[in-house]
Amino acid sequence: MYHWYGMGGHWWSWLGWLALLIIVVLIVYIIVKTLNSRSEFSSKKENSTTEALKILNERYARDEISEEEYLHRKETLTEDRTR
Template sequence: MMRMMCAWGYRADVFIWGIIWSAIEIGLIIVAIYFIISSFRGTRSRSHKSDALEILKERYARGEISEEEYLERKKILEEK
């Protein structure tokens, strides 16, 4: 079977498929970077939540806030 040739010596679709695969590879790299960054942000936000809860517990233990205020703020933190 004869190969179809164009002005550059090869079929034009070879060039187009190269562009398509390059775009797919770049897209996969961007998606991977997004998931890596979002996973680090997710763990960081969880640690801030636990830090806030620890501070709240300490303030309640020292008597700086009442039991009602402690329970109200704890509920707010757990909802986030």
């Protein structure tokens, strides 16, 4: 039936399937990249907080800051900022 009246449409159907496959692959790629970027952001945030606490502990150990200032800064660094 594809070749009726000189219409050779058989290869067009393959292009449609190829286009659909490309669209599905792009959607999956976008979803994976989005999920990975969220987890990377979370781990970077944890790493920066850990590094800041390490520096704060070192400064307190060297007696560069008071206990009150240490506790205040530690509380500020560890509080949940997802609000």
